[in-house]
Amino acid sequence: MFDVYKELWTRRRMVHTLSLHEMKREYAGTLLGFAWGLVNPLMRIAVFWFVFSIGARAGRPVDGAPFFAWLAIGMVAWFMLNDGFRSSNKSFRSKRSLIKNTPFPIAVLPAVQILYNYYMHLILLVVMLVVMAFTVDSFSAYWLQILYYDFAALMLLLGLGSVTAPLVAISKDFGRFLDTVLVFLFWMTPIFWSIDNLGKYAAIIKLNPFHYIVQGYRDSVFFKVGFWEQPLYTLYFWVVVFLLLILGNYLYKRMKPIFLDIL
Template sequence: MFMIYKEMWNRRKMIHTLSLQEMKREYAGTVLGAFWGLVNPLMRIAVFWFVFSVGARAGGPVNGAPFIAWLSIGMVAWFLLNDGFKLSQKSFRSKRNIIKNTPFPISILPAVQIAFAFYTHLILLVVMLVITAIGLKSISFYWLQILYYDFAALMLLIGLGAVTAPIVAVSKDFGRFLDTILVFLFWMTPIFWSIENLKGLEQLWFIEYIVKLNPFHYIVQGYRDSVFYQVGFWEQPVYTLYFWGLVFFLLILGNYLYKRMKPIFLDLL
């Protein structure tokens, strides 16, 4: 049932090596190297903070958490999800030269791209946690939950990559559609606004539940619950069960699509 994930696990050392090579290739010829993976997201966070705090004057504390810290932690989670999804869903199409010209275990390609995004994410995560600890002048045992949410994010991304990579390999248009969906999710995932704001809208009470159907929200909110609000994932058993049920479904579907579509996209690439 999980053929491609078994191969990913058996070749985990290869995935690690290839992801590091991908990082070196990405930043080859630059002075800062992999630290560009830190500079770019920090600049984006600063721009969004300026727009919302200074421009829109909407940068007040969010449930007691300073807005800049609350925004930064949410965006750190989002960058992992966004970059991991974008890279994994294009992994077969972007590596078609390897697929065509070498005997290669192509099923591991989505995992390679996800690992590349994750290693870049770790640099940003460590820096932001250090800055947050200095700003808040405290740390909590709940910060260890970020390890759980990172694992959850990786499993979600593997499932999404396994589902979408074969389809994108066949249809370039589907890849563009997914890029559009990511833009939609960027604004609909509560990164710049709190889902608590929806509780006062009685006529739109259902929107809160629609937002929570988005598995990206589970990760982003989980980061913030761990750093600011000391809420354990075990305190939301129904939501956690929904998230892992969705991940399990994506993993099954991804394995099925890969096996059925592999002969098709190998001919088309």
């Protein structure tokens, strides 16, 4: 039933090697090299912090957590989700020359893009946590829980990438539609605002699996809440991931002959 993911596991070393190659290719010829993986997200965090904390005068602590630190951790989680989803759903179309000209195991391409973005995410995450260890009095063993949420995010992205990559390979319009969906998800995921402000409508936002990851980061860093303390929400998240993985495996096998002809 999970033939695609069995192939991924069999070729896991290839996925790792190709993801590192993507990192080298992306920053080849630049003066700062991998440092650009830090400069761009840190500049975006700074701009949003200025707009929402200074310009909008909305920089009050959130449940006791400093607004800037709370915002920064949410943004770090979002960058991983956004970049991983955006690159994985375009993985077949962006590598069409490779697919058409070589006998390449194309099933691994979404995972390669996801892992590449995750490695860049780790650099940013480590820098951010080091800064917070010296500036925010929240360091605890719960920080280790971020590893669980990273694994959960990778599995979610793999499911989403497996579902959307074949569809984007067939239709450029679907790729543009997904870009619009990501903008919508950005503002509907509680990154700049607290879900507590929604009252009874908070349950609707929690249907967005991206919220599970973003809130999980904040629970780990600031609020000392374990994922096991919300078993129903955790179960819901993994059911969604499982269904995405099943659907992704099905779509890949059914649509592979079609998008290979179109690319």
